Amino acid sequence: MNQNIISIRPFIGAKNFTVSRHFYKDLGFRESILSDNMCYFSKQGMGFYLQDAYVKDWVDNTMLFLEVENVEPYWDELLALDLPGKYEGVRLVPMRHESWGKEFFLHDPSGILWHIGEFFKTGS
Numbered sequence: 001m002n003q004n005i006i007s008i009r010p011f012i013g014a015k016n017f018t019v020s021r022h023f024y025k026d027l028g029f030r031e032s033i034l035s036d037n038m039c040y041f042s043k044q045g046m047g048f049y050l051q052d053a054y055v056k057d058w059v060d061n062t063m064l065f066l067e068v069e070n071v072e073p074y075w076d077e078l079l080a081l082d083l084p085g086k087y088e089g090v091r092l093v094p095m096r097h098e099s100w101g102k103e104f105f106l107h108d109p110s111g112i113l114w115h116i117g118e119f120f121k122t123g124s
Contacts, residue, residue, distance in 0.1 A: 017052035
C-alpha cells in the first residue's frame with residue numbers, strides 16, 4: 001500500500017456529552033461542532049471525535065495513548081487545572097517509569113482512560 005496516512009481519529013463516547021465537551025476544552029482542545037451529537041476535538045494537528053453516545057462496556061474499555069514531548073511539565077499543567085475537583089469521576093494517576101519511558105493516567109468524566117506519556121529517546 002503506497003498511500004500516505006494523514007491522521008487517525010478515534011471515536012469516543014460520553015456519558016454526559018455536555019460535561020465531556022467542557023472537559024476537553026479545559027484540556028486545551030479546540031472543538032468543532034459537527035452535529036447535535038458529535039464534535040471533533042483537535043490540538044496541534046491531532047484529534048478525536050466525541051459522540052453523545054454511551055455504552056458502558058465500550059467506554060469502560062476505551063484507552064488512548066497521547067504521546068507528548070516532555071511528560072513531566074504536562075503532568076504539572078494538568079495538576080494545576082484541578083480537573084478532579086472540577087469534574088466528577090475524573091482521576092489523575094501519578095507518573096510511572098517504565099522500560100520504554102514514562103507515563104501517567106487521566107480518566108475523563110465518562111471513564112475513558114488516557115495514557116499520557118513520553119518515550120525514551122534513543123541515541124544516534
